[in-house]
Amino acid sequence: MKKKSKLLVFGKGFMGQRISAELDCALSDRRILTLNDAIEEIAEYKPDTIVNCIGYTGKNSVDDCELDMDKTLYANSFVPVILAEAALRSKIKLVHISSGCIYHYDYARQPPITENDIPDFFDLYYSRSKIYSERALEVLFKGCDILMLRIRIPLDNRPHPKNILNKLIKYAKVIDIPNSVTYVPDFLAALKYLLQIDAKGLYNLTNKGALRYPHLMEIYKRYRPDFQYELVQINQVLQTPRTNLIMSTQKLEEAGFAVRDINEVLEECVKEYVKY
Numbered sequence: 001m002k003k004k005s006k007l008l009v010f011g012k013g014f015m016g017q018r019i020s021a022e023l024d025c026a027l028s029d030r031r032i033l034t035l036n037d038a039i040e041e042i043a044e045y046k047p048d049t050i051v052n053c054i055g056y057t058g059k060n061s062v063d064d065c066e067l068d069m070d071k072t073l074y075a076n077s078f079v080p081v082i083l084a085e086a087a088l089r090s091k092i093k094l095v096h097i098s099s100g101c102i103y104h105y106d107y108a109r110q111p112p113i114t115e116n117d118i119p120d121f122f123d124l125y126y127s128r129s130k131i132y133s134e135r136a137l138e139v140l141f142k143g144c145d146i147l148m149l150r151i152r153i154p155l156d157n158r159p160h161p162k163n164i165l166n167k168l169i170k171y172a173k174v175i176d177i178p179n180s181v182t183y184v185p186d187f188l189a190a191l192k193y194l195l196q197i198d199a200k201g202l203y204n205l206t207n208k209g210a211l212r213y214p215h216l217m218e219i220y221k222r223y224r225p226d227f228q229y230e231l232v233q234i235n236q237v238l239q240t241p242r243t244n245l246i247m248s249t250q251k252l253e254e255a256g257f258a259v260r261d262i263n264e265v266l267e268e269c270v271k272e273y274v275k276y
């Protein structure tokens with residue numbers, strides 16, 4: 001067991017703010033453009049762990065990444081390497097938030113995707129930019145203290161434009177394909193646990209099982225009976241490709257974290273969400 005970490009979070013967005021509030025730690029508002037920016041920030045805060053929540057997921061959706069390729073490449077591919085180098089030089093730990101949206105998946109033939117499967121979803125620029133950083137940081141796994149956490153389709157118990165529940169309510173059009181999802185309160189608990197046991201390497205950090213959006217909508221309707229939604233085919237709502245997949249949580253469970261099934265948390269999530 002490691003002593004309590006002194007954390008500094010980079011990236012003042014959805015995940016960065018959630019982590020810094022829940023783990024009660026500093027949140028950098030420095031623009032990270034050079035190695036020196038990162039090293040100076042680390043020298044000022046003196047953390048023993050930095051958490052990289054910097055990224056570009058698009059203004060409204062990952063489709064926007066196709067339109068601003070330099071911003072995407074910089075935030076998702078170059079900044080993680082800058083922060084890894086800064087962490088290595090400063091002899092501290094890096095936690096990098098990655099994404100599960102980096103695979104093709106055959107529901108009929110494949111078991112859930114594990115950390116050992118090689119990412120192969122090059123169809124979206126967002127996914128490619130996340131694959132670049134994963135592969136670059138993996139090179140450092142042997143000698144450096146890096147923990148890489150793959151989240152997927154964050155579902156939170158409070159409103160935020162990046163919360164999948166906000167998005168589904170806003171568009172009121174849902175597809176019916178089972179998908180791995182990360183319930184943010186469970187992610188935060190898992191992050192605390194993995195820091196406590198000083199975990200290193202790559203972890204899929206989703207809930208167990210799969211979410212079908214209509215199931216979530218039906219639970220939401222219990223609290224907001226007037227809400228109406230429409231079931232649609234994927235090509236009716238999206239012009240660009242998307243990943244749909246199931247991820248394995250076995251490694252996280254074997255590390256000793258009790259992973260809840262996503263369908264177990266939906267009622268709790270919506271009940272809390274509607275209070276805001």
Ligand SMILES: NC(=O)c1ccc[n+]([C@@H]2O[C@H](COP(=O)([O-])OP(=O)(O)OC[C@H]3O[C@@H](n4cnc5c(N)ncnc54)[C@H](OP(=O)(O)O)[C@@H]3O)[C@@H](O)[C@H]2O)c1
Binds near residue numbers: 031033056130
């Ligand atoms: N949200 C999702 O659906 C999702 C799913 C899977 C994985 N993830 C991953 O989770 C991580 C966090 O995502 P998020 O949802 O929290 O995104 P977010 O809300 O867009 O936050 C990202 C933050 O990074 C900042 N940023 C970008 N470039 C920067 C730079 N060079 N220096 C300093 N800050 C910079 C952005 O600031 P500006 O807005 O001012 O540029 C923004 O505040 C990302 O790596 C993302 O790929 C997210």
